[in-house]
Amino acid sequence: xxxxxxxxxxxxxxxxxxxxxxxxxxxxxxxxxxxxxxxxxxxxxxxxxxxxxxxxxxxxxxxxxxxxxxxxxxxxxxxxxxxxxxxxxxxxxxxxxxxxxxxxxxxxxxxxxxxxxxxxxxxxxxxxxxxxxxxxxxxxxxxxxxxxxxxxxxxxxxxxxxxxxxxxxxxxxxxxxxxxxxxxxxxxxxxxxxxxxxxxxxxxxxxxxxxxxxxxxxxxxxxxxxxxxxx
Amino acid sequence: xxxxxxxxxxxxxxxxxxxxxxxxxxxxxxxxxxxxxxxxxxxxxxxxxxxxxxxxxxxxxxxxxxxxxxxxxxxxxxxxxxxxxxxxxxxxxxxxxxxxxxxxxxxxxxxxxxxxxxxxxxxxxxxxxxxxxxxxxxxxxxxxxxxxxxxxxxxxxxxxxxxxxxxxxxxxxxxxxxxxxxxxxxxxxxxxxxxxxxxxxxxxxxxxxxxxxxxxxxxxxxxxxxxxxxxxxxxxxxxxxxxxxxxxxxxxxxxxxxxxxxxxxxxxxxxxxxxxxxx
Numbered sequence: 001x002x003x004x005x006x007x008x009x010x011x012x013x014x015x016x017x018x019x020x021x022x023x024x025x026x027x028x029x030x031x032x033x034x035x036x037x038x039x040x041x042x043x044x045x046x047x048x049x050x051x052x053x054x055x056x057x058x059x060x061x062x063x064x065x066x067x068x069x070x071x072x073x074x075x076x077x078x079x080x081x082x083x084x085x086x087x088x089x090x091x092x093x094x095x096x097x098x099x100x101x102x103x104x105x106x107x108x109x110x111x112x113x114x115x116x117x118x119x120x121x122x123x124x125x126x127x128x129x130x131x132x133x134x135x136x137x138x139x140x141x142x143x144x145x146x147x148x149x150x151x152x153x154x155x156x157x158x159x160x161x162x163x164x165x166x167x168x169x170x171x172x173x174x175x176x177x178x179x180x181x182x183x184x185x186x187x188x189x190x191x192x193x194x195x196x197x198x199x200x201x202x203x204x205x206x207x208x209x210x211x212x213x214x215x216x217x218x219x220x221x222x223x224x225x226x227x228x229x230x231x
Numbered sequence: 232x233x234x235x236x237x238x239x240x241x242x243x244x245x246x247x248x249x250x251x252x253x254x255x256x257x258x259x260x261x262x263x264x265x266x267x268x269x270x271x272x273x274x275x276x277x278x279x280x281x282x283x284x285x286x287x288x289x290x291x292x293x294x295x296x297x298x299x300x301x302x303x304x305x306x307x308x309x310x311x312x313x314x315x316x317x318x319x320x321x322x323x324x325x326x327x328x329x330x331x332x333x334x335x336x337x338x339x340x341x342x343x344x345x346x347x348x349x350x351x352x353x354x355x356x357x358x359x360x361x362x363x364x365x366x367x368x369x370x371x372x373x374x375x376x377x378x379x380x381x382x383x384x385x386x387x388x389x390x391x392x393x394x395x396x397x398x399x400x401x402x403x404x405x406x407x408x409x410x411x412x413x414x415x416x417x418x419x420x421x422x423x424x425x426x427x428x429x430x431x432x433x434x435x436x437x438x439x440x441x442x443x444x445x446x447x448x449x450x451x452x453x454x455x456x457x458x459x460x461x462x463x464x465x466x467x468x469x470x471x472x473x474x475x476x477x478x479x480x481x482x483x484x485x486x487x488x489x490x491x492x493x494x495x496x497x498x499x500x501x502x503x504x505x506x507x508x509x510x
Contacts, residue, residue, distance in 0.1 A: 087472060198439070
């Protein structure tokens with residue numbers, strides 16, 4: 001049991017002394033998750049809004065597809081993206097294999113269904129009187145759209161946090177597309193897997209602590225924003 | 232309450248941003264060489280030791296992803312790497328013959344050892360490899376295999392064949408991890424079983440356990456346990472994206488007299504992990 005305590009002490013030491021390997025993994029994780037979150041939100045919120053708001057043929061099928069993709073395993077996404085970005089694959093010329101943008105591409109596929117499904121549900125379950133009310137108040141279609149989106153902003157926020165939670169903690173895509181390359185694509189999760197495999201628990205625990213700290217900060221941010229909403 | 236909430240949210244967001252800024256943008260280098268390599272060169276820390284020296288001498292940054300030799304060769308076939316550093320001579324020669332690789336050069340060697348619990352449950356200490364393996368099989372004592380078509384795994388399989396046995400596969404005592412060497416040693420240690428590893432990785436494992444590892448060397452010194460490492464450049468005719476000049480530079484550099492000496496000086500617990508033998 002003492003190795004856990006030792007690991008914990010060493011972990012704090014690694015973090016306090018600014019150990020370059022530890023911080024390189026932290027940086028890679030923050031960089032790649034920021035990239036994938038940007039992609040996920042920019043694509044996901046409009047698509048989710050469209051799915052929840054607009055009425056079009058095949059909408060039910062689209063909803064089923066999105067819901068199914070919610071449980072897409074990260075290794076399957078890793079496999080699909082790998083087949084696309086390997087040098088001999090259709091996107092091989094983009095040189096995305098072993099790069100953080102390549103990992104981000106996979107993570108967007110992971111996060112997208114979450115944001116789309118949450119946003120769509122939020123838009124759907126809004127007070128049905130909102131639209132007629134806005135129209136009687138003389139709103140044009142664009143204003144109706146903006147007002148609806150504004151009313152759904154906190155649900156979108158929850159969607160973003162949920163997506164972030166999955167993106168930041170996934171390992172399948174990071175390992176298969178990123179290749180766990182030291183100083184470049186070694187993220188917190190791939191580093192934890194590697195260090196545990198080598199029996200070096202201190203570094204693994206240090207990185208685990210950071211991952212939990214990031215989760216805590218993100219949640220604090222959301223709690224703060226929600227309080228603002230309630231009052 | 233409302234102000235408090237905003238402040239808390241803003242503070243947390245600020246902290247996240249500060250953290251991103253503090254750790255800075257990813258460093259970039261103009262010239263980078265992508266290598267696919269076996270787990271032993273990475274797990275032992277050899278590449279961590281060599282890469283900065285290579286960058287200092289040539290200005291080229293070495294990036295590497297470690298995997299079993301089988302997968303590394305496949306990465307070469309798929310044009311995903313510029314150069315390979317691997318250790319399965321037979322498979323390598325095939326790889327060059329089929330035209331996937333060029334300029335195979337021997338770099339260094341060490342040897343394989345069979346390790347197990349100090350109590351030696353199968354009683355194979357001092358036997359030669361063939362005898363030891365057949366005894367382990369007969370007594371059905373746990374043997375942990377990489378099972379990942381790495382150089383070590385290929386070597387191990389050839390030793391079972393050389394001992395006159397069918398390749399174990401589904402037997403209860405034969406455990407295939409499908410993972411890297413150090414992980415496989417940890418599994419063997421957990422199951423009180425035997426496994427085969429290269430000496431470099433074993434010394435690293437000894438060092439990680441402060442010189443008192445739970446598994447010790449049981450069988451060593453057999454001629455058949457020789458372990459040769461080589462570099463191969465991915466064939467630019469098959470893979471036009473390969474950075475041939477950089478690969479050539481690395482190949483020349485690692486086989487140069489100076490680097491060969493540097494490899495010999497890579498020690499853990501005062502033991503040499505790899506013996507240079509470039510011609």
